[in-house]
Amino acid sequence: MKIDNDGAATGKFRMVRHLLGLLCKPSGRWSLGALLVVGFGAGIIFWGGFNTALEVTNTEAFCLSCHEMEQNVYREYRGTIHDTNRSGVRATCPDCHVPKPWFYKIKRKIQASNEVLHKVLGTIDTREKFEAKRLELAKHEWTRMKETDSRECRNCHSFSSFDLSRQQKRAQIRHDEALEEGKTCIDCHKGVAHKLPKGAFDAERELNETWNAAHKK
Amino acid sequence: MKSKIMAIAVALGLALGLGMGSATVSAEDLKGLRGQAVNSPDKAPEVYKVQDGVRHERAYRQQPPLVPHATDKYEIDLKVNQCLRCHEWPYSDQEKAPKISDLHYIDRNGVRQDNVNGNRYVCTQCHVPQVDAKPLVENKFQPAVTNR
Numbered sequence: 281m282k283i284d285n286d287g288a289a290t291g292k293f294r295m296v297r298h299l300l301g302l303l304c305k306p307s308g309r310w311s312l313g314a315l316l317v318v319g320f321g322a323g324i325i326f327w328g329g330f331n332t333a334l335e336v337t338n339t340e341a342f343c344l345s346c347h348e349m350e351q352n353v354y355r356e357y358r359g360t361i362h363d364t365n366r367s368g369v370r371a372t373c374p375d376c377h378v379p380k381p382w383f384y385k386i387k388r389k390i391q392a393s394n395e396v397l398h399k400v401l402g403t404i405d406t407r408e409k410f411e412a413k414r415l416e417l418a419k420h421e422w423t424r425m426k427e428t429d430s431r432e433c434r435n436c437h438s439f440s441s442f443d444l445s446r447q448q449k450r451a452q453i454r455h456d457e458a459l460e461e462g463k464t465c466i467d468c469h470k471g472v473a474h475k476l477p478k479g480a481f482d483a484e485r486e487l488n489e490t491w492n493a494a495h496k497k
Numbered sequence: 498m499k500s501k502i503m504a505i506a507v508a509l510g511l512a513l514g515l516g517m518g519s520a521t522v523s524a525e526d527l528k529g530l531r532g533q534a535v536n537s538p539d540k541a542p543e544v545y546k547v548q549d550g551v552r553h554e555r556a557y558r559q560q561p562p563l564v565p566h567a568t569d570k571y572e573i574d575l576k577v578n579q580c581l582r583c584h585e586w587p588y589s590d591q592e593k594a595p596k597i598s599d600l601h602y603i604d605r606n607g608v609r610q611d612n613v614n615g616n617r618y619v620c621t622q623c624h625v626p627q628v629d630a631k632p633l634v635e636n637k638f639q640p641a642v643t644n645r
Contacts, residue, residue, distance in 0.1 A: 449549075450549070450566065471577075475572055475576070476572055476577045477577075478575075480577050481577065
């Protein structure tokens with residue numbers, strides 16, 4: 281019995297070795313041109329397929345296919361300025377939560393595999409569990425925004441394009457201050473599209489203090 | 498017994514008849530404050546803009562100060578109160594926002610606390626923004642200061 285198993289194992293091992301050998305050996309039958317053309321064509325199809333699949337995971341509909349998203353953050357987002365407004369220009373989930381530049385987007389997507397794991401584990405599958413974990417999750421997003429100078433906000437709201445004279449008086453003053461002090465959007469604009477977690481303001485001050493201590497002289 | 502029932506029936510009949518006779522006011526004659534026939538659905542109210550950056554004077558001594566900005570986006574619930582982010586001491590100094598009066602820190606036993614008391618926690622119950630709407634009917638109210 282044991283001998284039989286060993287025999288099968290060596291057989292499989294040989295097959296793998298044979299395949300590996302095929303990959304390493306130069307092709308004797310196909311011309312380099314044919315290989316290049318076929319490789320190039322297949323490359324376009326695979327890369328296109330990869331990008332299409334990636335874009336599918338970058339839609340509001342995909343985010344909402346998880347009930348954790350639909351029943352918590354999405355319902356709070358409904359009716360906020362980024363969901364519905366006078367001109368109908370919207371910012372949906374990925375506009376704020378997934379970076380646009382390719383490298384950072386892929387990095388974020390790889391991090392998101394951890395979120396898939398917690399979806400399977402059911403870490404926040406009830407409202408109570410979500411609220412209990414909410415401050416931690418919010419802090420992750422606030423820190424990410426702070427580290428990138430609110431890059432995702434600035435895809436639409438760039439400081440240099442602000443026309444302060446068309447803002448409310450109070451907004452003018454505060455934005456002018458923020459510009460001079462080198463502040464970033466998320467420093468003040470928290471809970472814009474979602475409700476805030478319990479203890480949000482203490483966490484905010486703590487975050488700002490540790491950040492200023494580490495980054496400003 | 499029979500005559501009693503008859504009497505009640507006659508009285509009822511008379512009452513109903515009289516009631517119908519006197520109900521001559523038709524719905525068209527009645528005027529509602531909204532300038533619409535009372536039996537037709539109200540037209541949608543106009544949407545007014547919140548007065549932002551306007552200083553609202555108090556009309557009488559005990560009046561809760563009015564809010565010179567929109568408040569509808571600010572979350573006030575068991576978890577957070579976004580008004581306190583700017584209006585609670587010491588943050589009110591940094592944000593240059595009016596400080597909440599100390600009276601809001603006294604609990605129902607008269608003891609001063611360090612947090613806004615629960616029965617004063619829902620700011621917008623008393624402090625409200627104003628819109629640029631005109632009164633529906635003439636109003637002769639005068640602020641207390643003008644009579645001094």
